[in-house]
Amino acid sequence: MLDSYKLKSVCSLPFVCHKKINTVGTSNADVPLADPGMYQLDITLRRGQSLAARDRGGTSDPYVKFKIGRKEVFRSKIIHKNLNPVWEEKACILVDHLREPLYIKVFDYDFGLQDDFMGSAFLDLTQLELNRNTDVTLTLKDPHYPDHDLGIILMSVTLTPKEGDPRDVTMLMRKSWKRSSKVILSM
16 A cells, blocks of 8 residues: 555656646545545646846846655756746646645756755645646745745646556556656655
């Protein structure tokens, strides 16, 4: 039984991540938080707007990290010298419960140095409607400077319950892991 394990992953394979679902969703309020079922969170990281400048030239080289709990589940590509980056990157993440939010952290890439923090936000997964594509605008904040305007991140998300035996999902993920370095299994 998979109840005692946490399985989180990012799928970079098109046959898994680009699935379109056009059904009417139901609210997660009907799903108990102790529900042991698995969920698939499909994310399209669209773009950033008015991000904070962290480099001397008045620009930044932003990239985005997605985390659930303390585990990084996806990292975007770096967009060089741009405060309004367009990523249009897709990821799918398997989530074993909805209690932990999806954390979004934006950094400025600095070659050979520690990357500069540009802001963060979180997405409460319990507030998403199941099986419905939702456009999300997240305002970036810095906990040390809550009044600073750090820009916004725009993305689309779809939360889908996964049916079937969780071991089948595990096997699919392990097969995918052999082909992709972006898949993270944590048990």
